[in-house]
Amino acid sequence: MGIPSYVMPEYRQNPLTKEWVILSCERQARPSEFLDQPARRESSACPFCWGNEHETPAEIARYCDANDKGSWSVRVVPNKYPAVSLNASSRERQPACNDECLFRTAPALGEHEVIIESPRHVVSLTDLTLSETEYLFLAYRDRIAAHRAAGQAQYVQIFKNVGSLAGASIEHSHSQLMALEQLPQDLEREVAIADGYYRRNGRSLMNSVLQAELEAGTRVVAESANFAAFCPFASRFPYEICLAAKTAGGHFEELQAGELGELAAIVREIIGRIESMLGPIAYNYYLRPAPFDIDSSDQYDWHIEIFPRLVKVAGFEWSTGVFINTVSPEVAAKALRSLPDQRGN
């Protein structure tokens, strides 16, 4: 077996764990602003700043205030260093391989987009204006809906890395979106668990958890008319937060502008509380919409996970999959809940 030449990104399956990885050697070319500390970069050199729009690939979408057509608040562009690819020729390269195959591959098909959250060189979601945050969540919804309508992807993963320790390679506040033609393994597992629960109990698992958390109260962090956020009972990380809709069965991509504004405000509020308590810290969040082939949305409710990167993942976690958490979610929620309101501008 010679060394294959990697023109396109590919999935490879670990035969010992059945888990897939993406091998994407082109991404090595991408710039990394960070060594161990995030370096503040001059706005003139930042490809995401106002005035440098020519440094990104052609825009997919743009959001701007109705009264300021020449400007923009949020832009969506293709990722210049995509981890997945739409190249059709890779669809044919797949060698025949059964379940016993020790070297199983699949083309890593999909689209990788970047959502630039502000024309200003800001770092965290809390640096955005409330209006920019609302456009951001509108962009999330519209892009998921567009990929759903296009009919190629099975699933869209949206995520955000803030700070070097959270894996950010560009400082300017942005989110990423991956529209994937293969359902990722964690989603496959979660969907099977949620589906089993739904068939046995006739209720959405995510919504059952949310209702139980609202009833218990001890782990609730914030609440608005339609959404609630809590520190999960089995939090992997200190100050981990899960946010979901109070009503079961709604697809994220069907949320209305008013609801998205409410959601943007509560996410910003929660991150504000985390930063108010822990300082300007690295964090990740991700949005898990339902996979597109789920008809009854009661089977899998979308949710958002937010977690500051306070601790390093060490050998025990890597070897067992079991995370050791030293801050109980009850203590974390109480501390976050008791902070003053962080909403502003």
Added chain:
Amino acid sequence: MGIPSYVMPEYRQNPLTKEWVILSCERQARPSEFLDQPARRESSACPFCWGNEHETPAEIARYCDANDKGSWSVRVVPNKYPAVSLNASSRERQPACNDECLFRTAPALGEHEVIIESPRHVVSLTDLTLSETEYLFLAYRDRIAAHRAAGQAQYVQIFKNVGSLAGASIEHSHSQLMALEQLPQDLEREVAIADGYYRRNGRSLMNSVLQAELEAGTRVVAESANFAAFCPFASRFPYEICLAAKTAGGHFEELQAGELGELAAIVREIIGRIESMLGPIAYNYYLRPAPFDIDSSDQYDWHIEIFPRLVKVAGFEWSTGVFINTVSPEVAAKALRSLPDQRGN
């Protein structure tokens, strides 16, 4: 539901993923030498250095040269801040909870030990003498055998964190051991996969992979009489390495002193190659012995995973479980293979 008081560490199960975490609030008291950079600490202040033996709990085992009885090369002590506990009273606290339970707990029963690898204040495995490295692997074997004989644990996980980015909280070179009464979820999955493969093919999965890698050759990094190391086909990380025995079916805890010496030398050699190429870098390794209830050792072969911490885990990996790797294992293995021999003293 009030805030429970955590006298003992406990397992909690995430109802959405069925994954267990360990909540161990006592560990918050443990010292962290590191902020973002590992700080070189004076030997006189280090609890693992020669002369400071009184700063650790009472010794479980000690290894020293036959001709120098007053000294020691490797010491095994209980972890002062254990993430699991042997407290018998917690066995009774377990509330009844079925599969539909949204707040499922279990006592985190087990033992947590530290293996101090040298009396000198050194940092990496490659700073050890070959003799210290051999004692270390002897200690691994003896402690696994002791926990197997004691009959309480289902599984023993051994791991090593070097450097702040790899989650080390004490700089002085050491390994950790957790003897667990509950099989961790990653092992449960791997054992099921290996067992299915064995029943269908009559061969050990790990050994089939190793033989296929030796035949392919392109991902092999190093080889000795009884062991071989390769960059896995589906590596999650750049320069990830898997090491296993060439002969299937041997339990790690049954290895003889000569084989352990050979194993110690090849592991030290591999880490030397990684450091020679990448500099003094943070890394983790872990040893996965077979769970104790596996009789036919063909069903699950022990192996070691080594990986430098070059990249940060970001939002995509956390949300999907799919790792994006930008260095192909063929390129990594070729680079590591072509380095000069690193064996010394």
